[in-house]
Amino acid sequence: MSLSKGVQGMATTSVPSGTSASAEVSLEEVALATRNHGMPLEALRYDTTPIGLHYLLIHYDIPALVPETWRLEISGMVTAPLRLELRDVLERPTSRRRVTMECAGNGRARLLPRTVSQPWLHEAVGTGEWTGTAVADLLDDAGLVEGASEVVFTGADRGIEGGVEQYYQRSVTLDELRETGAMLVHTLNGAPLPPQHGGPLRLVVPGWYGMTNVKWLTSLQVVDRPFDGYQHQRAYRTRQDADDPGAPVSRMAVRSLMVPPGIPDFLTRRRTVERGAHRLEGRAWSGSAPITAVEVSTDGGANWQAADVEVSEDPAAWSRWTFAWTAERAGETELCCRATDSTGARQPDEPVWNLGGYAVNAAHRVPVTIR
Amino acid sequence: MSLSKGVQGMATTSVPSGTSASAEVSLEEVALATRNHGMPLEALRYDTTPIGLHYLLIHYDIPALVPETWRLEISGMVTAPLRLELRDVLERPTSRRRVTMECAGNGRARLLPRTVSQPWLHEAVGTGEWTGTAVADLLDDAGLVEGASEVVFTGADRGIEGGVEQYYQRSVTLDELRETGAMLVHTLNGAPLPPQHGGPLRLVVPGWYGMTNVKWLTSLQVVDRPFDGYQHQRAYRTRQDADDPGAPVSRMAVRSLMVPPGIPDFLTRRRTVERGAHRLEGRAWSGSAPITAVEVSTDGGANWQAADVEVSEDPAAWSRWTFAWTAERAGETELCCRATDSTGARQPDEPVWNLGGYAVNAAHRVPVTIR
Structure with missing residues (x-):
């Protein structure tokens, strides 16, 4: 296992509360991992x-929500509080947008000491085609009161x-809702939003880690302070x-992953x-800026x-990225990829430790046997 | 952790190859658990x-299968070997059937010593509405040769x-294919079979554990011996x-599960x-016979x-089963359910150990805090 310098330093001191010094995982963490699931990298x-x-x-x-009885309350610093049925939302103007979403804890499980939580390795990501209505437009219809700054x-x-x-x-702040084009989403990949993705209605804030994209929405409250x-x-x-x-964890750090080649x-x-x-092929994304480069190493990062x-x-x-690789000699090697975005941010070669195991965006490493 | 007598006996001897004496799980097992996933019990x-x-x-x-180029070969002991396109299968008579499917390794992760494999706790189950064409009818069309006994x-x-x-x-033997009404399935819950469930075409053998229901079919070969x-x-x-x-592991053992009540x-x-x-509510199933009873304990099985x-x-x-329960006193208890089928088979109260951790169908136990 690769460890950042910070981690090696930590390992000589006591293990922080809520973390484990063991690379082994408890049955409680397994119970989370069998409920929640990553995207198989292929x-x-x-x-x-x-x-x-x-x-x-x-x-x-x-939750056991039924579209027929579900309601959305819009309250707080608005001139006209609203109580919407699903059909009210469906009748609003919609847009359809492909948005990549990643869990803020992706990559957590390889840290040491390791936060005891959902033990993600690499796979907590996906790209949905989300259809919904702009949050900002809905709030404009409800009438924002002077001083309103964010929405709970x-x-x-x-x-x-x-x-x-x-x-x-x-x-999420009003500025961020406007800048990202945040949507109240009722449709995923052309189908009604499934229960596990927050149906009948969820928030999608493009560019942000998953925790921001609140599922099973019941209310939006407009407030004037953080x-x-x-x-x-x-958390x-x-x-x-x-x-x-x-x-605070916010936008997705730049990251790339590859389809593991060969057979498992x-x-x-x-x-x-x-x-x-x-x-070789894979994907790269960043919550802050367009991807400008993906680099591949076929020798473990040398x-x-x-x-x-x-x-x-x-x-x-x-x-999407691709890379032509000729595997010349039988033996062991490690394939790696790392991405850079237009702000100049690049994935680190090794994970950078933090207590909660958030935004751990180290280069993806895939050990392979060539035969 | 509850252990059967067999397990307690085992624990005093050496740990068999391919198993672990630890209740902790390795990162390799976590990598399986983040790819494969159970059904959240709610x-x-x-x-x-x-x-x-x-x-x-x-x-x-x-696998990266494309319906347009996908083909199914039917060969071996048939008078007319067939090579079918997906549209050939779609044009055949279909039936639509709700079938419960469970992984043979469900319940494995709580055994000790524990097989090192996908660490399922309880959740490896689901009920799909599968649409497909009868395997037996297709084989009849291909013409079975005298002596044909099973299909690979x-x-x-x-x-x-x-x-x-x-x-x-x-x-699967020809007798079993006929008796179960086994289908070549192209549709799940009314939608084209998704890639992760074996699209474009998979086998579904009602009553059998999941391993029999081969996904991403490319060939059926009729043979005359096991x-x-x-x-x-x-395996x-x-x-x-x-x-x-x-x-051999074959039909699903009788089992029940409950929706964990309250909040987590x-x-x-x-x-x-x-x-x-x-x-309280839940589900019960058996691969061999109808369910005749579900029993609930609200005191840990006493x-x-x-x-x-x-x-x-x-x-x-x-x-589906339901049970009216009044939680009278604050404190800790364990809710349990166990099912019986019409053969008289009943779930054991504690898991029964085997090396691979297959068909471990102990009563479902849900610890709760009443407040």
């Missing part, structure tokens, strides 16, 4: 991820987290220790590839070469 | 499991398992040790319920009471 081949292959992270339970989105999913009982809630709910103040912050206030071993997922010519990138028209969706 | 509420919530177990990779089904998914490189293959492929001779046998030839803790999935009246069972018309689909 599904990177699809421009739009088929329903059932997109990653899922469900904090509590999937509440879902119907209820549970206990860190000892705090809660409905799942996250806020929301300090659990998912902002306790989803990159901290160095429990006393560190940390920084069932148990270890270790890849075997034939000598000869291969076309040397890097540019891949061909088909930059997606809408930076909200991942870009 | 989805027991749906008669038919929505696409994306049905369990998935993919031995190797999801081959999928397009290739990998290495136990050191053996293979396409995934399982055979097939001895890896998935019959090495999917209930053995007591590596030298035990064991018995995010990390532990531990349930909290309010004092007062609750309606006392059992009959639940109300709505027996499904087609025993291939799970039956």
Whole structure:
């Protein structure tokens, strides 16, 4: 396992609360991993991820919502509070947009010490074709009151987290809702939004990690100050220790993944590839800016070469990359990819540790046996 | 953790090859658990499991099949070998049937010593509405040769398992194909069969564990003797040790599960319920015979009471059960359910160990905190 320098430093001190010094995973974490699931990496081949292959992270339970009785409350700093039925939302102007979404905890499971939470390795990503109506337009119809600055989105999913009982809630600023073109989404890949993705209605904020995209919406409350709910103040912050206030997790860090080539071993997922010519392929994305480069190493990161990138028209969706590789000699090697976006941000070669295991966007490494 | 007497006996001897004496799980097992996923237990509420919530177990990779170029070969002991396009299959007579399917390894992760494989706890189940054409009728059209006894089904998914490189293959006898009404399925819940469920065409053998229902079919070969492929001779046998030839895994053992009541803790999935009246609900199924009873215990298995069972018309689909429970006192308890089928088979209260962790159908136990 590759460790950042920070991690090696940490390992000599005591293990922070809520983390594990073991690379082994508990049955409680397994219970999360058998509920929530990543996208099998071979599904990177699809421009739009088929329903059932997109990653899922469900904090509590999937609520039993019925479209016929479901209602959405819009309240707070609006001149005309609204109570909408699903058909009211469906009748509004819609747009359809391919948006890549990634869990903020993707890559967490390989850190040491490791946060005890959903043990994601690489696969917590997917690209949906989401259809919905602009949040900003709906709020304009409700009439924003002077001083309104952000919106608290509440879902119907209820549970206990860190000892705090809660409905799942996250806020987004009005500026961010406008800038990203955030949508209230009722349709995924042309079908009614499935229960596991937040049906009948969810929020999608292009470019942001998954935690922002509140599912099973029941209310939007417009407020005039930063929301300090659990998912902002306790969870989803990159901290160095429990006393560190940390920084909020927001947009997706630049990242790339590859379709593991060759064939897998069932148990270890270790890849075997034939000598000869291969076309490596994968996807790259960033929540902040268009992808400008993807580099590939076929020798474990000693040397890097540019891949061909088909930059997606809408930076909200991942870009496809390909790389011609000739596997010349039988033996073991490690294939790697790393992406750069137009802000100059590039994936680090090794993971950078933080307490919650958020936004861990190290280069993707795929060990292979050439035969 | 509850252990059967057999397990406690085992724990004093050496740990068999391919198993782990640890309740902790390796990152390789986590890599399997983040690819493959169970059905979140609250989805027991749906008669038919929505696409994306049905369990998935993919031995190797999801192959990149294209309906336009896909072909199915029917060969071996038939008078007229066939090579079919997808439209040839779609034009055949179809039937549509709700079938419950469960992974043979469901329940494996709580055994000790534990097979190192996909670490299923309870959730590896789902009920699809499958549309397809009868295998037996298609074989009749191809003309069975005297002496033909079974069919080897081959999928397009290739990998290495136990050191053996293979396409995934399982055979089913002609008698079993006829008796179960086995289908070549191209449609799930009214939609084209998704890639992760074996599209464009898979086998569904009602009543059998998932391993029989070969996905991504490329050929059916009719043979006159028992097939001895890896998935019959090495995998999917209930053995007591590596030298035990064991018995083949076949039809689903009787089993029930409940929707965990109340609200979960995010990390532990531990349930909290309010004092007062609750309606517990769940599903029960057996691959051999109709469900005749479901019993519920609200005190960890000390006392059992009959639940109300709505027996499904087609025993291939799970039956719904409900149970009125009044949580009278604050505190801790364990809710349990166990089912019986018309052969008299009943779920054991504790898991019964075998080397591969197959068909582990112990009563479902849900610890809850009443407040």
